Amino acid sequence: MSHKPNVIIFLTDQQRWDTSSFYGNPLNVTPVYDRMAREGTHFQNAFTCQPVCGPARSCLQTGRYATNTGVHINHIGLPEGSHTLAKSFNEAGYQTGYIGKWHLGGIKPNMEGEPQHPVPAHRRGGYQYWLAADLVEFCSEEYNTVLFDNNDKPVSLPGYRVDATVDAGIRFIDKNKEKPFFLMVSLLEPHFQNTRDHYPAPTGCAEEFTGRWMPPDLAALGGTAHQQIGGYFGMVKRIDEAFGRMLDAVKSLGLDNKTIIAYSSDHGCHFKTRNEEYKRSGHDSSIRIPMAVTGPGFFGGGCVKNMMSLVNLPATLLDAAGLDVPESMEGESYMPVLSGSSDDWADDVFIQISESQIGRAVRTHRWKYGVVATSGDPYNDKSAEEYRDSYLYDLYADPWELENLIAVPQYAKVVQKMEFRLKKRMADAGEKIPTILRPLETRSYEGRWVSDGEADE
Numbered sequence: 001m002s003h004k005p006n007v008i009i010f011l012t013d014q015q016r017w018d019t020s021s022f023y024g025n026p027l028n029v030t031p032v033y034d035r036m037a038r039e040g041t042h043f044q045n046a047f048t049c050q051p052v053c054g055p056a057r058s059c060l061q062t063g064r065y066a067t068n069t070g071v072h073i074n075h076i077g078l079p080e081g082s083h084t085l086a087k088s089f090n091e092a093g094y095q096t097g098y099i100g101k102w103h104l105g106g107i108k109p110n111m112e113g114e115p116q117h118p119v120p121a122h123r124r125g126g127y128q129y130w131l132a133a134d135l136v137e138f139c140s141e142e143y144n145t146v147l148f149d150n151n152d153k154p155v156s157l158p159g160y161r162v163d164a165t166v167d168a169g170i171r172f173i174d175k176n177k178e179k180p181f182f183l184m185v186s187l188l189e190p191h192f193q194n195t196r197d198h199y200p201a202p203t204g205c206a207e208e209f210t211g212r213w214m215p216p217d218l219a220a221l222g223g224t225a226h227q228q229i230g231g232y233f234g235m236v237k238r239i240d241e242a243f244g245r246m247l248d249a250v251k252s253l254g255l256d257n258k259t260i261i262a263y264s265s266d267h268g269c270h271f272k273t274r275n276e277e278y279k280r281s282g283h284d285s286s287i288r289i290p291m292a293v294t295g296p297g298f299f300g301g302g303c304v305k306n307m308m309s310l311v312n313l314p315a316t317l318l319d320a321a322g323l324d325v326p327e328s329m330e331g332e333s334y335m336p337v338l339s340g341s342s343d344d345w346a347d348d349v350f351i352q353i354s355e356s357q358i359g360r361a362v363r364t365h366r367w368k369y370g371v372v373a374t375s376g377d378p379y380n381d382k383s384a385e386e387y388r389d390s391y392l393y394d395l396y397a398d399p400w401e402l403e404n405l406i407a408v409p410q411y412a413k414v415v416q417k418m419e420f421r422l423k424k425r426m427a428d429a430g431e432k433i434p435t436i437l438r439p440l441e442t443r444s445y446e447g448r449w450v451s452d453g454e455a456d457e
Contacts, residue, residue, distance in 0.1 A: 004092070004180040005296050005321050006259040008173075009085075009313075010246065011060070011184065012239055013053065013101060013191040014278065015265035017046065017288040018215050019236045026213055029236050032244035033263060033290065040261075040294030041301025041338065043308040047349045047363065048267040051279040051286040053191075054103045055354060056266040056310060061085055061104065061125055063314035063329030065429045066352055067382045073354045077106025077123050083326045085314050086126040089182035092323050097129035097172045100147070100165045100186035105134035109194065115139070118148035127184075131155060131168055136188040142200040160202045162189050162235070166242040170249045177253050185246070190235035190269070192228075192278065201234025209233035217285055217400040223273035232269070260295035260320055264313060275356050282361035282370040282391070283401050287351050296320070301338055307365070308334065309349045330429065350425035358384045362422040368393040368401065369418035371436055383426075388437040389415060407439040 017023060020030045022037065022044065050056045050066040058064075058071035061084045066072045070079040078084070086096045105119035116139040124130055130150045133139050140146045145157040145164040157164035169185040176183075192199050199206075210230030218225035243263065250256050269278050270285035279286045291308060293301075297320045311331035318325050319333035336342035351370075353359030358373035358381055370391045373384035392406040392415055405411045423433050 003258075004094070006173075006180055006255060007089070007094075007182045007317055007321055008169075008246075008250075008259060008261045009060075009184045009186075009317070010243055010261065010263045011100075011186045012236075012263075012265040012290075013186075013188050014267060014269045015190055015236060015239075015290060016215070016268045016285065017290050019233065020290055025215075027209060027233060029209070029233050030240045030290075032240045032247065033292065036243075036247065036261075036263065036294050037292035039299065040292055041298040042303045043291040043293075044303050044305050045365070046264070046289050046291030046308045047287045047310065047351065048265075048289055049309050049311045049350065050352050050354070051267040051281065052353075052355055053266055055352075057103050057186075058082075059311045059331075060264075060266070060314060063311060063326070063331040065311060065330055065350075066354070068330065068430055071104060072352075072382045073379055074103070075106060075108045076104075078104040078125055080122050082125070083328050084125040085184075085318070086128075086182065088318055088323055088326060089321075090126055090128065092321075093180065095129070095176045095179055095181040096127045097131075097176070097181065097183045098124065098127040098186070099131045099168050099172065099184070101136040101188045102132045102134050102186070107134040109135050109138045118152040118154075121150075129172060132186070135194075136161075137191065137194045142193065142202075160238060162187055162202075162238050162242050166246055170246055173246075173249060173255070174253065177255060187239060189239055190232050199228050199231030199235055201231045202238050205234030205237055206230040207234075208237070215285075215400070217283075217402065218271055218273060220400065220402055221273035223271040225271040225273070228271060232271075256295075258296065260293065260298065260317060262291075262293045262313065262317060264291045264310065265289040266310070277356075280353060280356035282351055282353055282359055282368065284363075284368070284395075284399075285401075287361075287363075293317075293320075297335065297338070304334075304338070305365075306334075306337065306345050307347060307349045307363070348421055348425070350422075350429065352429075354378050354382075358382075358387075359390070360387065360422060360426060362418060362425055363395075364418075364421070366394065366396050367414060367418055368395060369406075369415065369422060371422065374437065383431050384434060385432065386435045386437065389419075389439050392418065407442045409442050 054074040055066035058069035105123040274281040315333040319335040351361040361370035371387035372390045
């Protein structure tokens with residue numbers, strides 16, 4: 001038996017951070033995740049670096065920002081030359097496997113009902129074992145799971161889609177228990193079923209959560225949350241139960257003390273409260289995610305309050321497994337901080353936004369500052385030369401981001417400091433430093449809109 005630790009990434013899709021009881025959720029939706037996070041290392045302030053499925057996944061596979069991965073919007077294939085996590089683990093002698101939703105094969109959704117094409121072998125990121133589909137929501141339903149194998153053959157899996165996918169992951173773990181492996185189990189849930197704009201929970205599960213508690217931002221802003229939150233929480237509950245079965249399988253095989261298991265999501269969900277769909281904004285409802293890791297190097301790590309980005313997770317896992325972090329990775333390993341050998345860690349996270357806007361944001365523990373490009377196509381243009389202030393939130397006073405302070409003159413110095421942070425982050429990610437314009441209008445503390453002259457008085 002090798003001394004190399006196994007590594008598993010358990011990735012959900014569109015899961016808010018506050019589905020966990022750690023953030024005041026009283027519904028006990030994620031007891032397994034909560035227990036694992038308490039026993040391992042819980043990243044309390046974890047954020048995606050791109051609140052869109054494909055771009056976020058490209059960041060996770062490569063440890064690079066989406067403007068540099070070649071996948072700044074959905075339905076772009078990950079370039080063949082990309083140095084992915086799978087390639088690093090392959091080079092170290094691991095058996096690598098990918099199961100579930102990929103969304104990096106460059107396959108566009110077909111709304112006319114035609115069968116989805118499998119992901120070509122050269123678009124699979126170097127994974128040796130493959131049981132996946134680019135867009136699971138367009139080739140399967142909640143009780144009709146279809147994925148494609150290494151030979152491009154469709155494989156039907158029994159059970160609710162979460163269970164079917166996780167069961168396939170458990171079979172991979174059992175088959176490869178005698179050698180080091182790297183496995184990524186990537187669920188579609190709790191993402192909505194695109195073909196119906198619906199959150200299809202397992203039979204009977206939506207009713208358990210319908211009409212009960214919901215996060216304060218959703219309660220205040222409405223959107224589609226009141227109709228859909230029951231199904232959403234029901235999906236998360238089943239995810240948690242399936243995650244528990246996977247943890248049990250790892251333990252039953254005697255692998256729990258030699259397997260690193262990371263749980264995270266690609267982005268959050270705001271239920272059409274911030275724009276016309278479910279993400280693609282700089283609000284915490286879009287960007288804040290659950291993240292916890294257990295296993296060697298992470299047992300008893302406690303609650304980490306430092307800011308953690310999804311782009312840092314690849315380097316952290318490679319480092320924890322004793323592998324070299326490729327120079328191409330822009331994300332950094334958290335292991336030196338976790339081990340106590342360093343306290344050098346950024347106190348903010350950087351977010352790039354596409355498709356709904358060409359947007360950029362930076363978040364600290366207290367402040368959220370975001371800008372939107374004044375021109376350009378958010379589908380074709382990765383970045384812009386000119387942006388305008390869009391929002392500023394005081395997260396200590398307003399954690400649910402209900403009061404935008406960007407146009408209040410008294411916060412001008414905060415905006416100036418956050419703009420400096422944002423420009424530095426953009427430069428570090430290889431972007432040109434842009435011009436950032438002030439809001440078109442300002443307003444007083446009383447809420448009335450005032451002229452520039454009045455604002456300067």
